Structure formats: structure tokens, C-alpha cells
Amino acid sequence: MNKVRDIDPIVGVLVAESGCVLEDLDNHVQQFGYIMPVDLGAQKKCMLGGNVSTNAGGLRYLRYGSMHGNVLGLEVVLPDGRVLDTLFTLKKDASGYDIKQLFIGAEGTLGVVTAVSISLAPSPKASQVAVLGLSSFSQIQRAFVLARQDLSEIVSAFEFWEKRCNEIVVEFEGYQSPLSGAHEFYVLVETRGSCMRHDAEKMDTFLKTIRDEGVIEDAKTFNELKAIEDVWLFRSQMANAHNKSGCMYVYDFSLPSKYQFDLLVATKSHMSSLNLYGSEDSPVKDITIFGHIGDQNIHLQVIARSFGGTVEQALEPWIYEWVGSHNGSVAAEHGLGAHKGKFLKYSKSPTVIGTMKSIKQLLDPRGVMNPGKHVSCA
Amino acid sequence: MNKVRDIDPIVGVLVAESGCVLEDLDNHVQQFGYIMPVDLGAQKKCMLGGNVSTNAGGLRYLRYGSMHGNVLGLEVVLPDGRVLDTLFTLKKDASGYDIKQLFIGAEGTLGVVTAVSISLAPSPKASQVAVLGLSSFSQIQRAFVLARQDLSEIVSAFEFWEKRCNEIVVEFEGYQSPLSGAHEFYVLVETRGSCMRHDAEKMDTFLKTIRDEGVIEDAKTFNELKAIEDVWLFRSQMANAHNKSGCMYVYDFSLPSKYQFDLLVATKSHMSSLNLYGSEDSPVKDITIFGHIGDQNIHLQVIARSFGGTVEQALEPWIYEWVGSHNGSVAAEHGLGAHKGKFLKYSKSPTVIGTMKSIKQLLDPRGVMNPGKHVSCA
Structure with missing residues (x-):
């Protein structure tokens, strides 16, 4: 096939x-x-x-x-x-x-x-990338709004990660940071268009706007194919690097813009309050986020020193409850699989889950398709 | 609400x-x-x-x-x-x-x-429109392919209509044709972007390409808001003008690109073979098409001297059978309503219609929602 x-x-x-x-x-x-x-x-x-x-x-x-x-x-x-x-x-x-x-x-x-x-x-004829260094999450959101204005139809990606993510990729993958200085947050903005000259001019306008407004601390553009690939490689190794850095609990959520950063704050606060995070020998070493700003999809990583035990109990179902109570989705782009069906109830109502189950029953009354997974365990 | x-x-x-x-x-x-x-x-x-x-x-x-x-x-x-x-x-x-x-x-x-x-x-910051005059339907398709290359990310509409449609709008709405000469086909291509200077340059490149390739006979660009509105008004009055020109049978189909023009040819041929079209006093005065090239959606009009009788019997279900047998949809953007449910079988298989009906039965077992319409009459 x-x-x-x-x-x-x-x-x-x-x-x-x-x-x-x-x-x-x-x-x-x-x-x-x-x-x-x-x-x-x-x-x-x-x-x-x-x-x-x-x-x-x-x-x-x-x-x-x-x-x-x-x-x-x-x-x-x-x-x-x-x-x-x-x-x-x-x-x-x-x-x-x-x-x-x-x-x-x-x-x-x-x-x-x-x-x-x-x-x-x-197929695009032109592509370029800029990496931005910023001091706060709200500046990322502001930069996104301005990118929609100045880059508009040519924006093709708007990724962000925070300082600790950058450090983890440098440390565990051995890659060079795309920016020479350290910043609280990083953004990768990519354009794809049909005329390089026009696109480069739009990018210049965008960078001037965000510099003039004081939205960014630094910016670097990448126009050569190899350089663009290297920046994307840095971004795409984020999950791998976290995985190498310790015992990774990784989450794939969507959240309304206004709650995205709060998830990180709330998780750190929750784990600190249980004495699981915050000091040098805490069971949790790192709590980080990165993701795709334009589509509200964020990936949260909790890096523990070992799997299971109190860390896992503290995280789940607490984190799914938090996401559900902030109108988020417990599975943004990686699906439910065998593990997350039981958490569906935190973001979908009984009527919605009941309707899903009735459709499953209608089309697969004997329950032979991928049994025990997805909504079957909701 | x-x-x-x-x-x-x-x-x-x-x-x-x-x-x-x-x-x-x-x-x-x-x-x-x-x-x-x-x-x-x-x-x-x-x-x-x-x-x-x-x-x-x-x-x-x-x-x-x-x-x-x-x-x-x-x-x-x-x-x-x-x-x-x-x-x-x-x-x-x-x-x-x-x-x-x-x-x-x-x-x-x-x-x-x-x-x-x-x-x-x-929201776009810039908009412009060009109207093209062309000699064949395949030239329209060629112009569309070239527009996707030269105008790419800024193309926002690509509408076409044929000579007779143009004449009918001029005659029955009293509007001026957007082009001074007569052509077998017309195209309205619109761009929406974030920089007028860039967009105008892209449009110039596109028009030069299609002129150099011999794809068009004429082209005229419209940049002022009022002029753009006038061109759109001309296009949007097409259905009304046809309605004023006689007794209109109007169809809303999607068809794969390779069959779009054949629908017009086949309908003319079918109606001619039944002596319903083709001479000055035929029961059918006009058979025309216009539509949206980029999304395969075409509107076919059959303008008769009176409703019902042999014209209607000749058209339906023949035309739905033709569309179904050419992998088309019997309802592209105007839905099934009360009339078209019974023609659904020409473009959807019994398994598909059966599944639709089982979903209707699942969610509305008493049949109280919009009864007798849509798939209920399929």
C-alpha cells in the first residue's frame, strides 16, 4: 500500500x-x-x-x-x-x-x-529564517501579532522555546546556539514565499518594527539553505535533548493563548509546593516548555531523576485537570493512544465523550479495531 | 443569538x-x-x-x-x-x-x-484585481497554474466565466464589461497581500508570463477600491443576470479539473440531440458555465423559455448521472436541501449513504430535525 x-x-x-x-x-x-x-x-x-x-x-x-x-x-x-x-x-x-x-x-x-x-x-520558491532573543513570554506573543502584520501571508512557522531548552540542546546534543547571547526566550520565525527579494524586505521591516518597539533583545537572520537546516535541526532536537538530560515526562497540550505560559508557572509552583522541584537535589531537575505559538500547541517537559513514584503521582492527573480547567486539550497533535484516553474527561464533557462512544459502537459494534485504546478507555 | x-x-x-x-x-x-x-x-x-x-x-x-x-x-x-x-x-x-x-x-x-x-x-493590507480575456478553457487552466507559481501565496480568488455569461450581465444588468473586446473566456484573478508594491510587481510578472506564453488575448488591472468593487459586482451579478434572462435551471457542481469543461460540452450536446437546444427557437436559449477554478466548483445554467416539461425531463436526472459518473459532487457549496437528496446516489456509494443514514438514526432517532430533507430523502 x-x-x-x-x-x-x-x-x-x-x-x-x-x-x-x-x-x-x-x-x-x-x-x-x-x-x-x-x-x-x-x-x-x-x-x-x-x-x-x-x-x-x-x-x-x-x-x-x-x-x-x-x-x-x-x-x-x-x-x-x-x-x-x-x-x-x-x-x-x-x-x-x-x-x-x-x-x-x-x-x-x-x-x-x-x-x-x-x-x-x-511549492515555495524562497525561504528564510530569523531567530529572535526575547525577555518575556508576552513579548513572544507581541512579536507574533506583529509578524502576522508585517510578514502576513509569508509566515510559515513561529516556534518558541525558553532559555533552559536552549541550554539543554547545547549541552546534550552538542549544537551551537543560534544566538551568541543568552535570553529568557527564543523564537524561530520562518517565511516561505515566491520572491526572495520581497520576502527579505518584509523580514527587514518586521525586524525593524520589533526592534523599534523594544520587543526583542537580539535577532539573527539565516538565508542559506545549510544555515536554515542547522537552525531547524537545533529546534527539532529539542525533545531528544530533553530525553537525554534525565527521565522525561513529556506533555502535548493546546491551550488558549492567555493560559499558555501559566501552565509552566503552575507546574513549577505545584511541584515546588510538594518539595519535588526548586532546590539542587530535588527529584525534578527541570520543567520547561517549547512549542508552536500560532496554533496554541505547547510541549511541557518535566525532567526527573528517576521515573515513577511521587513525581508521577504529583503530575498525573493533576496536570490534565489543570489543562482541562483552562479550556485546553489534553492531546494536541500526538493523539490519545493507550495512555491518554482516561484523561479525555478533563477536556471533553460527558455528552461529547458519550457521543464519541456511541459512534464507536455504531461503526465497530464488536470492538475489534485497535481495542482498548483511544476513546475505548475514556 | x-x-x-x-x-x-x-x-x-x-x-x-x-x-x-x-x-x-x-x-x-x-x-x-x-x-x-x-x-x-x-x-x-x-x-x-x-x-x-x-x-x-x-x-x-x-x-x-x-x-x-x-x-x-x-x-x-x-x-x-x-x-x-x-x-x-x-x-x-x-x-x-x-x-x-x-x-x-x-x-x-x-x-x-x-x-x-x-x-x-x-486582514490584508493590499488588494488588486486583474481581468483576463482568453480563447479557450485549457488556457484558463494554464493561467491558473502560472498564477500559483508567480502569485503563489497572494492569490485570493481565481474566477472564470464564458463569453455568453459576460454578454448576459451586460444585457440584463446594464453593467459595462471589464474588458473592451469580446473573448471566449474571462478570468478574474485577485491578490491579497501585505505590501501593495510587492503585490503589484508580482502581478506584473504574472501578466508578462502569460502574455509571453500566449495564454491570454487581453488583460486589465484594477487597483483602486471602487474599480475593484465594480469588477466584483460584475462577477457577483452573474446568477441574477441569468435569472433575468429567462427561466433558469442552475446547478452547483464540483468536478475534477479534467472534466470541468466537458460538462458544458456534454450538456449542449445532450440537449441538442433531443432538439431542445441549438436553433433560434429552441426551448433552451442558453447553456453557460462560470465558477471558481482553484476549487473545481462550477455553476452551470440552462436558460429555458419556460419551466418544466421536456426541458426539465431532459435535464434531470441525466445531469446528475453525468456528474456522478465523472467523479463529481452533485452539491458543491449550496447543499442538498429538499431537492437534491434524491440525487446523492449518483455521487456517493450505497455504503457511504448507508453510513450517513445510520449517523442520522443514531443522533436523531425520532427524525425531528429538518425532516424529509438532506440525506433523509437520499
């Missing part, structure tokens, strides 16, 4: 089987002037069917949008063996319920996705 | 009640630097709940995408009176089945949408 079945080169629609590797598809469609509308750190290995079934988000969601918007059709084998064929290649379709949407993010619990029709994005 | 409940000005998310008028919301969010991600000819009257329930497409789908991508959450009153609250404001959410999607395009048959959370688009 790794064949490209069809491509519409005029409007940019690909039909491919679910076993196709994302990067292979990206290379294939570039000859027609397109790119895949999703890219992840795992793109060399992850497959299209998995991207759909986990509702993959990724680094450039801000620009290219969600699987729910980009997937145009699916071929799904239902639990009873029938094939549900919605493999249309049409962008506009208002004929009946959009049932393919149920399978996006269902993690295989309703059927097996065997082929996907997906809308492609035009 | 016409209140704005909340706005996240940093990432651009609006929560509003379903009775809010689209244009009012657009005006409201502009103070925060955003626009609504959908715009329709009916924006002065249509309401947000209706936009969601009909899965509205509109003029700039090409740029801003679908309701399925932009709607982040819904508040829905279920047939049994319970409130299904998925009114989240989060762009990334992979926690369970995305059940709100079922209500997008359901035309009120599964529940009543009372509030909507929707992702906004950054």
Missing part, C-alpha cells in the same frame, strides 16, 4: 495509499510544483495513513492548516470488511455528512485507512 | 453565536487585524450558523480553505435537548473523534448549531 494513485496537477490534489512515506510523497509532488501540506520531524519515516489517523499537526500548521481541512477523501476498510469509499478529489463538497472526518484522528479505532486524497500546497 | 462571545486577538479565534450576520462579524474582527475566513455574495444577510450548517464555500475558498478546516468548535443543541459543547478555541486538537465535523454541512438535520468557534485570517 505505498503507491501514488493519481495527481491533479492543475489544482494540486494527490491520491496516494496509506503506506506512502511522507517525505517520499513530498519529493514526488515537487515535480508538479507542490509540497505536502504537513511536515513533521518524523517525515522520513511516518506514513500518510498514520498522519491522517493521528490528525498530525506539525511545524507549519500555522501556514497550511489541519488534516481536517486538507484531506479531501479517504478509502477506509470498515470493521465488517466493507470498503467505505470517499476517495473524492474535490475541494468543495456539500453533499451529505462529511463522514471521512470521523476517521481523521481516530487512530484506527473505526476502520483502517488504506488510501488518502489530499490537497497540496504550492 | 447574535452575540460575539469571545475573541483571542493573538492567534485570531472568534467565538460567536449562530445568528450573527457574516458581514457584521467581518467588520467586528477587523479592529483586531483579522477578517472572517469565508465570504459570499450573501454576506450582508447570511448568518454564521447557516454558513456552518451549509458548509459554505464562497469566493475565496482557494485562499482561506473550508469550514471543516476553519471551524474549531461548535455548540449544538441535540434532538433530545442536550447541549453538545465542543466550543473549543484550539487549532490543534487530537483528543478523540472530531464529532463537530458531522454538523458542518448537515443543514440542521442532526442538531441546531447555536454558537461557533472559528479561526480568523489576517
Whole structure:
């Protein structure tokens, strides 16, 4: 199941089987002037069917949008063996319920996705990156608002991480920091457009604006392909570096903008109040956040000296309760899997979970698809 | 139910009640630097709940995408009176089945949408329009491919209509044609960006490319607000003008790019073979198409001298069969309503329709929501 079945080169629609590797598809469609509308750190290995079934988000969601918007059709084998064929290649379709949407993010619990029709994005002709150094989280948000104004249609990523994340990547991966000085926060802003000269001018305007407003402490631009790749490598090794730095509890949440930074403050405060964090020999060494500003998705890491015990008990379910009570999602882009179904109740109401379960019962009455996972354990 | 409940000005998310008028919301969010991600000819009257329930497409789908991508959450009153609250404001959410999607395009048959959370688009700082005159439909498609290359991220609409449509608007609305000469086809290409100087330069490059390649016969650009509005008015009066020109049968289809023009050819040929079209006193006066190239959505008009009789019998269900057999959708952006449910079978398989009906039965077992419409008559 790794064949490209069809491509519409005029409007940019690909039909491919679910076993196709994302990067292979990206290379294939570039000859027609397109790119895949999703890219992840795992793109060399992850497959299209998995991207759909986990509702993959990724680094450039801000620009290219969600699987729910980009997937145009699916071929799904239902639990009873029938094939549900919605493999249309049409962008506009208002004929009946959009049932393919149920399978996006269902993690295989309703059927097996065997082929996907997906809308492609035009291949950019120009790309550049700037790394910013900032002193506060609110300055990151201000920089994002100004980027939407000055860079507008060419912004393709707006990533942030904090000082300790930067130190951890330098220490455990051996990479050089993209900025020479130390800052409380860092931002990676990437543009993708069709004219390098225009894009560079827009970036200059943006950097001048945020400098003049006192939003940043430092900024450095990267225009060469190798330099851009190096900056992205620094960013993409963040999770690995944390993993090497100790025993990592890692969380993937979405939160409304106004609560994003509070999560870090609350977690530090909670763990300190239990004497688990804050002094040199505390069971928890580090608590950090990084993430994607434009789509409200943040990754929180709690680095302990050992797994289990009081640290784990202090973290869960407390952290899911906190996220749920601040209108967040307990699974932003990595799904529920076997572990997080039981925490779904903190961010979805009984009516919503009940409706999900009734749909599971309707489509898979014998419970044979990916049993015991996802909403089955909610 | 016409209140704005909340706005996240940093990432651009609006929560509003379903009775809010689209244009009012657009005006409201502009103070925060955003626009609504959908715009329709009916924006002065249509309401947000209706936009969601009909899965509205509109003029700039090409740029801003679908309701399925932009709607982040819904508040829905279920047939049994319970409130299904998925009114989240989060762009990334992979926690369970995305059940709100079922209500997008359901035309009120599964529940009543009372509030909507929707992702906004950054407000453009610059806009311009060019009207092209072309000699063939394949030249329109070639111009679209080149626009995706040269105008890329700033293209916001790519509309086409044919010679007879142009004549009908001139004759029945009294508007002046945007081009002085007559052409087999016309295209309206609009850009929206953040720098007028850059956008004008990109438009010049695009026009030079399509002139040099011999893709167009004529082109005229419009930069002043009033002139842009006039061109859009010409385009938006197309359906009205056709309606004034005779007894209009109007169809709203999506078709793969390669079959779009064939629909017109096939319809003319079919009606001619039945002696209903082609001579001066034929029962059918005109058969025309116009539409949105980038999203495969075309509107076909058959203008008869009187309603009913042999013309209607010749058209339906023949035209739905033709669209279904060419992998098209029988309802692109105007939904199924009371009339088109029975034609759903031409573009969706029995398994797909059966699954839709089982979902209707699950959520509305007593059949009290918008009875006899939509999939209920499929």
C-alpha cells in the first residue's frame, strides 16, 4: 500500500495509499510544483495513513492548516470488511455528512485507512529564517501579532522555546546556539514565499518594527539553505535533548493563548509546593516548555531523576485537570493512544465523550479495531 | 443569538453565536487585524450558523480553505435537548473523534448549531484585481497554474466565466464589461497581500508570463477600491443576470479539473440531440458555465423559455448521472436541501449513504430535525 494513485496537477490534489512515506510523497509532488501540506520531524519515516489517523499537526500548521481541512477523501476498510469509499478529489463538497472526518484522528479505532486524497500546497520558491532573543513570554506573543502584520501571508512557522531548552540542546546534543547571547526566550520565525527579494524586505521591516518597539533583545537572520537546516535541526532536537538530560515526562497540550505560559508557572509552583522541584537535589531537575505559538500547541517537559513514584503521582492527573480547567486539550497533535484516553474527561464533557462512544459502537459494534485504546478507555 | 462571545486577538479565534450576520462579524474582527475566513455574495444577510450548517464555500475558498478546516468548535443543541459543547478555541486538537465535523454541512438535520468557534485570517493590507480575456478553457487552466507559481501565496480568488455569461450581465444588468473586446473566456484573478508594491510587481510578472506564453488575448488591472468593487459586482451579478434572462435551471457542481469543461460540452450536446437546444427557437436559449477554478466548483445554467416539461425531463436526472459518473459532487457549496437528496446516489456509494443514514438514526432517532430533507430523502 505505498503507491501514488493519481495527481491533479492543475489544482494540486494527490491520491496516494496509506503506506506512502511522507517525505517520499513530498519529493514526488515537487515535480508538479507542490509540497505536502504537513511536515513533521518524523517525515522520513511516518506514513500518510498514520498522519491522517493521528490528525498530525506539525511545524507549519500555522501556514497550511489541519488534516481536517486538507484531506479531501479517504478509502477506509470498515470493521465488517466493507470498503467505505470517499476517495473524492474535490475541494468543495456539500453533499451529505462529511463522514471521512470521523476517521481523521481516530487512530484506527473505526476502520483502517488504506488510501488518502489530499490537497497540496504550492511549492515555495524562497525561504528564510530569523531567530529572535526575547525577555518575556508576552513579548513572544507581541512579536507574533506583529509578524502576522508585517510578514502576513509569508509566515510559515513561529516556534518558541525558553532559555533552559536552549541550554539543554547545547549541552546534550552538542549544537551551537543560534544566538551568541543568552535570553529568557527564543523564537524561530520562518517565511516561505515566491520572491526572495520581497520576502527579505518584509523580514527587514518586521525586524525593524520589533526592534523599534523594544520587543526583542537580539535577532539573527539565516538565508542559506545549510544555515536554515542547522537552525531547524537545533529546534527539532529539542525533545531528544530533553530525553537525554534525565527521565522525561513529556506533555502535548493546546491551550488558549492567555493560559499558555501559566501552565509552566503552575507546574513549577505545584511541584515546588510538594518539595519535588526548586532546590539542587530535588527529584525534578527541570520543567520547561517549547512549542508552536500560532496554533496554541505547547510541549511541557518535566525532567526527573528517576521515573515513577511521587513525581508521577504529583503530575498525573493533576496536570490534565489543570489543562482541562483552562479550556485546553489534553492531546494536541500526538493523539490519545493507550495512555491518554482516561484523561479525555478533563477536556471533553460527558455528552461529547458519550457521543464519541456511541459512534464507536455504531461503526465497530464488536470492538475489534485497535481495542482498548483511544476513546475505548475514556 | 447574535452575540460575539469571545475573541483571542493573538492567534485570531472568534467565538460567536449562530445568528450573527457574516458581514457584521467581518467588520467586528477587523479592529483586531483579522477578517472572517469565508465570504459570499450573501454576506450582508447570511448568518454564521447557516454558513456552518451549509458548509459554505464562497469566493475565496482557494485562499482561506473550508469550514471543516476553519471551524474549531461548535455548540449544538441535540434532538433530545442536550447541549453538545465542543466550543473549543484550539487549532490543534487530537483528543478523540472530531464529532463537530458531522454538523458542518448537515443543514440542521442532526442538531441546531447555536454558537461557533472559528479561526480568523489576517486582514490584508493590499488588494488588486486583474481581468483576463482568453480563447479557450485549457488556457484558463494554464493561467491558473502560472498564477500559483508567480502569485503563489497572494492569490485570493481565481474566477472564470464564458463569453455568453459576460454578454448576459451586460444585457440584463446594464453593467459595462471589464474588458473592451469580446473573448471566449474571462478570468478574474485577485491578490491579497501585505505590501501593495510587492503585490503589484508580482502581478506584473504574472501578466508578462502569460502574455509571453500566449495564454491570454487581453488583460486589465484594477487597483483602486471602487474599480475593484465594480469588477466584483460584475462577477457577483452573474446568477441574477441569468435569472433575468429567462427561466433558469442552475446547478452547483464540483468536478475534477479534467472534466470541468466537458460538462458544458456534454450538456449542449445532450440537449441538442433531443432538439431542445441549438436553433433560434429552441426551448433552451442558453447553456453557460462560470465558477471558481482553484476549487473545481462550477455553476452551470440552462436558460429555458419556460419551466418544466421536456426541458426539465431532459435535464434531470441525466445531469446528475453525468456528474456522478465523472467523479463529481452533485452539491458543491449550496447543499442538498429538499431537492437534491434524491440525487446523492449518483455521487456517493450505497455504503457511504448507508453510513450517513445510520449517523442520522443514531443522533436523531425520532427524525425531528429538518425532516424529509438532506440525506433523509437520499
